[in-house]
Amino acid sequence: MNDQERLELEAATFRRLLDHLGEHTEVQNIDLMNLASFCRNCLSKWYSAEAKERGLDIDYESAREIVYGMPYAQWKSRFQTEANTEQLEKFDSQS
Numbered sequence: 067m068n069d070q071e072r073l074e075l076e077a078a079t080f081r082r083l084l085d086h087l088g089e090h091t092e093v094q095n096i097d098l099m100n101l102a103s104f105c106r107n108c109l110s111k112w113y114s115a116e117a118k119e120r121g122l123d124i125d126y127e128s129a130r131e132i133v134y135g136m137p138y139a140q141w142k143s144r145f146q147t148e149a150n151t152e153q154l155e156k157f158d159s160q161s
Contacts, residue, residue: 084109088135091145100156109133 067075087093087106095105110129117124127138134141149157 084133084135087133091141094147094149094153096149096153096157100153100160103160106130106133 095107098105107130110126110133113132114124114126114129117129124132130138
């Protein structure tokens, strides 16, 4: 595999991950953090940081819209639920 093929595969895989997360809005960010130590917000931060490394101006909120597939406030009002005690305790124990 050459560098261009690797780049294209990685990009396609990332798009597939975003599609998968978009199809599974029932999975809350705190669940992702508890299970994998990253969430949609982490992906957004990484996206923005990588853009800046390449001289592109993609701020955190713009990256969030890319990752969430809509403005974050809209996603939050439509899909985010309040974290329960168990989720919060698990999250706090990992910090």
